[in-house]
Amino acid sequence: MLETSTVVLPDFAAGAVNLASARLGAVGIFSTDEFFAPVSRMLNDEPASFDPDLYDDNGKYMDGWESRRKRVPGHDYAIIRLAMPGRIFGFDVDTRFFTGNYPPHGSIEAAFVESGDPTDATVWTELVPKSPLGASAQHFFANADSSKVWTHLRLHIYPDGGVARLRVYGAAHFDWSKVGATEEIDLAYIFHGAKSLAWSDAHYGHPDKILSPGRGTNMGDGWETKRRRGPGHDWAIIRLGHPGVINRVLIDTHFYKGNYPDTCELLGAYLPDAGDTFSEAEISASEQWQPILTRQKMQMDAEHFYEGDQIQKVGPVTHVRIGVHPDGGVMRLRLFGTKA
Incomplete structure (x- = not known):
């Protein structure tokens, strides 16, 4: 039971x-x-x-x-x-x-x-x-x-x-003072202080899991939403471990074969005074955050890397919103960049 x-x-x-x-x-x-x-x-x-x-x-x-x-x-x-x-x-x-x-x-x-x-x-x-x-x-x-x-x-x-x-x-606790100004680091790593704060659905797995170490152990070790039967798409808002500039993005659909998202996108915002919870109005406003990665086609059980001109230069951000269209599972999200 x-x-x-x-x-x-x-x-x-x-x-x-x-x-x-x-x-x-x-x-x-x-x-x-x-x-x-x-x-x-x-x-x-x-x-x-x-x-x-x-x-x-x-x-x-x-x-x-x-x-x-x-x-x-x-x-x-x-x-x-x-x-x-x-x-x-x-x-x-x-x-x-x-x-x-x-x-x-x-x-x-x-x-x-x-x-x-x-x-x-x-x-x-x-x-x-x-x-x-x-x-x-x-x-x-x-x-x-x-x-x-x-x-x-x-x-x-x-x-x-x-x-x-x-x-x-x-x-x-992560000592960001030991990270150099030009040193690349994963801003969305849970051991570096990153945390998911809001999400549309977490039926099969909490979005915190996509911030975890490694590539995952099985399909239960990622963030997966239930099947969406209406309009819209699923999303999660993540507070980065430190304000930073994102230069490279990795979206990993490892183990997700019949349930991976059709497309994914990433939005960002600089909100240094944001709290630990988001109101409905703040969640609605997050739909208008600046695009960091436009919608990209996903493949099953694969690592998807984006860098260079694929990443929009929006400056420092403190929060990101990952959108999965229309639904599905993501195993890991890595956001490599420099601290601001």
């Missing part, structure tokens, strides 16, 4: 990336106990599922991290290496499907490690004090100081039990 949450996300999640995403590279590197279920499941991007008839050698299969019943003093904890260094806006500790085996309380600490993983000498800072947790529910905790950069988390559960998902909403 798979349930999609209908809980309204708090404001701190707007425009944020999940720094604890396994898909992006977050890893559970230690736990005091994972007898019933490993920490790695708690970092999965898909919503937790439950099969009432599924058991393994240690008992009931649970989609999350679960420790055994503690019969000695103390409590359990897990250490997570975040997918990327980042500033943290808030947390979602999700105990979905853990009804008689959830931890009554939890707390979260964070650390910054320049390289490698924490040691006994690592200093941990408490971000979420010991707080009540309930059965099969999402628990949101805002981080009061979102200015600091962290690389690792330590999730404590008191005294034991299970957590289905840990989501860490924040922003990737």
Whole structure:
């Protein structure tokens, strides 16, 4: 059984990336106990599922991290290496499907490690004090100081039990001061701070995925919309990691063979004061942004490169709008350019 949450996300999640995403590279590197279920499941991007008839050698299969019943003093904890260094806006500790085996309380600490993983000498800072947790529910905790950069988390559960998902909403930290004025860099890379902010449809895959590393692992690792049965076309608005001038564009339809877009286009705008959400009026206005790449015919399962005279010289932009006509899937979008 798979349930999609209908809980309204708090404001701190707007425009944020999940720094604890396994898909992006977050890893559970230690736990005091994972007898019933490993920490790695708690970092999965898909919503937790439950099969009432599924058991393994240690008992009931649970989609999350679960420790055994503690019969000695103390409590359990897990250490997570975040997918990327980042500033943290808030947390979602999700105990979905853990009804008689959830931890009554939890707390979260964070650390910054320049390289490698924490040691006994690592200093941990408490971000979420010991707080009540309930059965099969999402628990949101805002981080009061979102200015600091962290690389690792330590999730404590008191005294034991299970957590289905840990989501860490924040922003990737990338030191743009180390990028030279003429150095070409991917302005739309999620590890460089890029983020999708609005989209027409994400039925089969979130547009954040097109900003991810690599070429993708399968058709589920990209942005794909449902079949459009009416007029119009699908689109996504992306905030670049840094204002910049786009010189080269790559649109990759890898794995999309019967469901790739007929054509794609790219528009851009310089909006340094734009927020993390777009109003209906702002979305409507984005249709008139400056063309960077006019509509281009797509092919199935292929990389499409554009440069030189194919790219319109519109100057620095902070946001782009990729349009897919009329619908379909894109695996990756790369926007190579220089910072402004």
